[in-house]
Amino acid sequence: MANDLPPKEEFSDWYNELLFQAEIMDVRYPAKGVYVWFPFGYDLRNNVYDRLKSLHDESGHDEVDFPVLIPEGILAKEGEHIAGFEDEVFWVTHGGRKELDERMALRPTSETPMYTxxxxxxxxxTDLPLKIYQVANIWRSETEHTRPLIRLREITGFKEAHTAHAxxxxxxxxxxTALxxxxxxxxxxxxxHVVTERxxxxKFPGAEYTYAVDTLMPDGKALQIxxxxxxxxxxxxxxxVEFETQDGEQDHVYQTSYGVSERCIAAVMGVHGDDNGLVLPSEVAPTQVAVVPIPFGDEDENAEIMETCxxxxxxxxDxxxxxxxxxxxxNPGAKYYKWELKGTPLRAEVGPRDLESGSAKLVNRLGDEAEAGFDTVVKDVREELDALSEEIRETAADDLDASVVECETYDEARDVVDEGFALVGWNGDEDAGKRIEDEVGVDMLGEPRGYGVGDTAIExxxxxxxxxxxxxxxxxTY
Amino acid sequence: MANDLPPKEEFSDWYNELLFQAEIMDVRYPAKGVYVWFPFGYDLRNNVYDRLKSLHDESGHDEVDFPVLIPEGILAKEGEHIAGFEDEVFWVTHGGRKELDERMALRPTSETPMYTxxxxxxxxxTDLPLKIYQVANIWRSETEHTRPLIRLREITGFKEAHTAHAxxxxxxxxxxTALxxxxxxxxxxxxxHVVTERxxxxKFPGAEYTYAVDTLMPDGKALQIxxxxxxxxxxxxxxxVEFETQDGEQDHVYQTSYGVSERCIAAVMGVHGDDNGLVLPSEVAPTQVAVVPIPFGDEDENAEIMETCxxxxxxxxDxxxxxxxxxxxxNPGAKYYKWELKGTPLRAEVGPRDLESGSAKLVNRLGDEAEAGFDTVVKDVREELDALSEEIRETAADDLDASVVECETYDEARDVVDEGFALVGWNGDEDAGKRIEDEVGVDMLGEPRGYGVGDTAIExxxxxxxxxxxxxxxxxTY
Structure with a gap:
């Protein structure tokens, strides 16, 4: 018996089937671009977001919660900003049977309510710097093809941080710091991931400049994460938003905002997964170790096997x-496929032979085997969990490194972008830049941070x- | 220097001022019934909801996340239910500049999307029982007077659980189990709290029967929590929603739903708070112990005081x-008022005399003093935290007990409901029940669970x- 997942090469089918079979999200909710988190998926999401939140807490951000409903007058205050969003904002116009005096937007992002x-x-x-963040839903009325975790109408885990400085x-x-x-x-x-200046x-509507973090998905597309x-x-x-400076003058604050959405979960799926399902770093796997009894002994042995497990x-x-x-x-085979599909880092098996040897057989998600002595099980398991995380990290990093290719000609670039990132020279002129995008038929992610002319052979x-x-x-790009 | 909070007797003013001064919620957001959680308030909220969530996790509920947007066709499927909500549902009608093919409700509660x-x-x-819960925003287009945490248009912490049974x-x-x-x-x-059958x-629109949990606020009103x-x-x-029974028949599932909103935070404020501000049970206080140096010694002593703190x-x-x-x-006085206002259970002071005695002075939120030896500080502080929680629990329970009064006449009942709950006899007839409500000018909470005729002198x-x-x-009632 094997799972019936399409091969990962057929990425789009693989992704959709995996979301459903591994019980991450249910795409059958009857509204375009709006999905339901299954319990397993939400558990994974909580593990990922707990880390994202603690990173913000530890670096001096305070968690807050701001309203979803934004009166139109507030959303429209910054001209470039509203122009950037007006085609994709959902509007609430009625409360019960009554039309509202002022319609309200479902927040597409929280600059405007927060800065109010x-x-x-x-x-x-003395009130500065002010550093806050929240994890909350946002909405975009996407007209394009939607896709769970990647392009949605209802984004359910937007972590947005906002800061003000003197x-x-x-x-x-x-x-x-944010990067x-x-x-x-x-x-x-x-x-x-690569970090580039867009x-x-x-850039973000209303920003001076925007940096973005992108990773590479298996279909050769960059995913902005x-x-x-x-x-x-x-x-x-x-x-x-004015403040009194140390010299007693009035000045406007200097601000930043930075965000990550549930695309981070899509990235984990796409980057690490394989033909058998999810492959999860130990740190975020809802179940880190599946303990499987192999009751192939006599009655007494089987009772001892279960007790040992x-x-x-x-x-x-503990x-x-x-x-x-x-x-x-x-049966054991069905169990293996199930835990594999869900990306469980380690399986520990205990059968009659293991009772004899005094150790459980460990099989990690990549198929590598090891042993865990019954007396040293915590230490042995922890080592294997760490080793697996390290291995999948390194493999993924090598893959990305190999996919960034310097290109001198459009033909080379067109080839390269089928599977990865093309690195090309640009004279910095906007018209030329847009022609480059047109010629290659892609988007310009921008200049990699800390990387410039002279670091490559491109002149x-x-x-x-x-x-x-x-x-x-x-x-x-997605 | 004292705080400038109105006395708790003037409950409505006290409540609004306390929300703001203790930095729980900011009511100045420019939309009716929609507020902003300050960092301190959100921290308190997280401590309260962590417990609510773990109680659900431990009793076999799985956490999920369902959409905010509900297509009208789904919301309208259960007739009584939509009739109960149609006056207060917010409607999204436009995405960008385009009118939607089908308008969508902002969820007022999640029965309809979940049961879809x-x-x-x-x-x-074998799929039953199914037990799930989520903590999420819901919306009600309240036309009445709104009040933070109690009557809102955007409810930011609705814990709703939904179950299906065979x-x-x-x-x-x-x-x-839910109760x-x-x-x-x-x-x-x-x-x-009191638990009554409404x-x-x-009862809830579409339910067979509804139990509710109410507490008593300082203004004598019941708050449904x-x-x-x-x-x-x-x-x-x-x-x-059909399932195959063990006998191979088809049957519809039997369902329950149960919810708690951020009114639980309003209850903590109202029940325990005093003229000086919040009084928080140790378990949920964002800061449990404020350690205050009293640097009234010489330079060496003050350095030692700070080091000790x-x-x-x-x-x-640790x-x-x-x-x-x-x-x-x-100054120390200003510090005391600040920590008092925020309901901090314990203040630990270290001054020159405390260095001599080898112990810090502990003052709890109710003004009671104790000592914490420098060598036994963890144990001593923990005892005082537990004792404070116990004391405020008991005081609150006694207050509620004293406020439930048996009444034989309308005059008695009208007096009693100014400050608490009136317990009266009813023949069970709906018309008579509604006349009782009119005569006393209140709501009938209903029959207390496990309490009936014969348990009182009322005949x-x-x-x-x-x-x-x-x-x-x-x-x-609120």
Whole structure:
């Protein structure tokens, strides 16, 4: 018996089937781009978001909760911002049978409601820096093809952080802090990534500049899995967020915002998964160890096998390892496929021979075998869990490294972007940049952070032949 | 210097000021019935909801997340249900500039989206019982006076659980389980409560019967802080949720739903608070111990005081007690008022005399003093935290007990409901019941669970003089 998942090469089918079979999300909810989290999926999500939240807590952000409903007048305060969102905002127009006096948007992001309150919260430089975040739903009226976790109308886990500072340098440094935080988060998930500065025409509406974090999905497309914006004083001016400086002057605050959505879960699925299902880093797997009795002995042996399994589960749980006894009536083969499908890092088997040897057989999600002595089970299991996480992290990182290819010609670039990222030269001119996108038929992700002309063999702009002013990444995108 | 909170007797003003001064919610968000959680308030909320969630996890509920957006066709499937909500549902009618093909409701509660999926999830008796819950926002287009945490348009912490069973008894027992769970939750918060079966005309739209949990607020009004509904097969029939029984027959499932909202936070504030601010049970206080240095010695002594305070904070934190050093520049008096306002259970002071005695002075939120030896600080502090929780629990329980008064006449009842609950006889007839409500000018909460005729001296219906068939509670309500 094997699972009936399509091979991962057929990525789109594989992804949709895996979401359903592994019980992450149910796509059958009868509204476009709106899905239901299954218990298993939500458990995974909680493990991932707990880390994302603790990273924010530890770096001095306070958690808050702001309203979903945004009166139109507030959303419209910053001109570029509303222009960027007006085609995709959902509007609430009626309460019961009555039309509302002022219609309200379902938040597409929280700059406008938050900065309305910043105006009230911030009086003096002693109130700065202000650093808050929330994890909440946001909505976009997507007209394109929707896809669970990736392109949705109802986004159910948008982590957005917003900060205000007394100086432009404070805001610039905070963008760097945000990117470090995201690097740490994605390292934790074993999701390799590139960080680029988005070109002018693709920055966040209302921002001075935007950095984005992208990873590579198995179909060769870049998935944007985080953004960080330096908002300068644009919103502060629109929302009148002033403070008294140390010298007694009035100034507008300097702001940043940065966000990550449940695309981080899609990245974990896409980057690590294989033909047999999910492959999860030990740190976030809802079940880290499935303990499977192999009752192929006589009656006494089988009772001892079951007892041993229960003892192992208890010991692991007591040590903070999420272990589960699989005493279902399925045959061992069916059990293996089920735990594999769900990405369980380790399976521990106990049969008659294991009783004799005094150790359980461990099989990790990649098929590698090891032993856990009954007396050293916590230590042995922990080592194997750590080793597996390390291995999938390294494999994924190597894959990404290999997929970034320097290209001197459009033909090369067109080839490369079928499977990865093309690195090309650009003279920095917007028209030339957009022509590059058109010629290759992709998006310009932008200039990789800390990487420029001179770090590669590329010397000229791929479009004009001028000296390259920037080295930029091109990719197909979601 | 004292705080400038109105006295608790002026409950409405006290409540609104306390929400703001203690930094629980900011009411200045410019939309009716929609508020912002401050960091401190959200921290308190997280502590309260962590317990509510773990109670559900431990009793076999799986956490899920269902959509906010409900297509109109789904919401309208159960006739009584939609009739009960149609005056207060917010409608999303537009996405960007386009009108939607079908308008969508912001969920007022999740029976309809969840049972749409139950139809797909449940096939056989082996899928039952199914027990899920979520904590999420819901919306009601309230036209009445709104009030933070109590009557809102955007409810930000609705815990709703939904279950399906193979038998009517299964559903009945689950309602009892739900009520036990809520009793445990409110005991944890030290919030005394009465559980009653709501009269027929006040049950949940679509339910067979509804139990509710109420507490008493300082203004003499009952605050409904939890409900549990036996839905019978009403929704299962409307949503076609059938299963195959053990005998191979098809039957509709028997369902329950039960919910608690952020009113649980309002209850904690109202029941325990005093003229000086919040009084929080130790278990949920964001800061359990404020450690305050009293630097009234010479330079060496003051350095030692500060060092001792830091050591105490570290030891307490290491032991899992949420302690905070207050090394702000405020004078000690200002510090005391601040921590009092925020309901901090314990203040630990270290001054020159305490260095000599080798112990810190502990002052609990009610003003009682104790000592914590520098060598036994964790044990001593833990004892005082537990004792404080116990004391505020008992005081609150006594207050509620004293406020339930048996009444034989309308005059008595009208007096009693100014400050508490009136217990009266009722012949069980709906018209008579509604006349009782009118005569006393209150709502009938209903029959207290496990309490009936014979448990009191009351023998007759207060309205008709007939033999009383039920003993019911009356109260002013929010």
């Amino acid at each position: 309150m910043f105006d009230l919260w911030i009086r003096s430089h 100086t432009p340098e404070g805001a610039e440094e905070q963008v760097e 470090s935080l995201y690097e740490e988060f994605y390292d934790f998930l074993g999701v390799p 070109p002018e025409w693709d 985080g953004t960080a914006h330096n908002l300068g004083q644009n919103f502060a001016e629109a929302f009148d 229960e003892k192992i589960v208890d010991e692991l749980n 040590a903070g390892i999420r272990a589960e006894l699989d005493d279902s009536e399925d 000229t702009c791929i479009e004009t032949g001028d000296d390259a002013k920037k080295i930029v990444l091109l990719a197909n | 999926m139950f139809d797909l999830w449940i096939r056989s008796h 038998t009517p008894e299964g559903a009945e027992e689950q309602v009892e 036990s769970l809520y009793e445990e939750f409110y005991d944890f918060l030290g919030v005394p 009269p027929e005309w006040d 939890g409900t549990a509904h036996n839905l019978g097969q009403n929704f299962a029939e409307a949503f076609d 830091e050591k105490i904070v570290d030891e307490l934190n 032991a899992g007690i949420r302690a905070e050093l207050d090394d702000s520049e405020d 007759t219906c207060i309205e008709t003089g007939d033999d009383a068939k039920k003993i019911v509670l009356l109260a002013n």
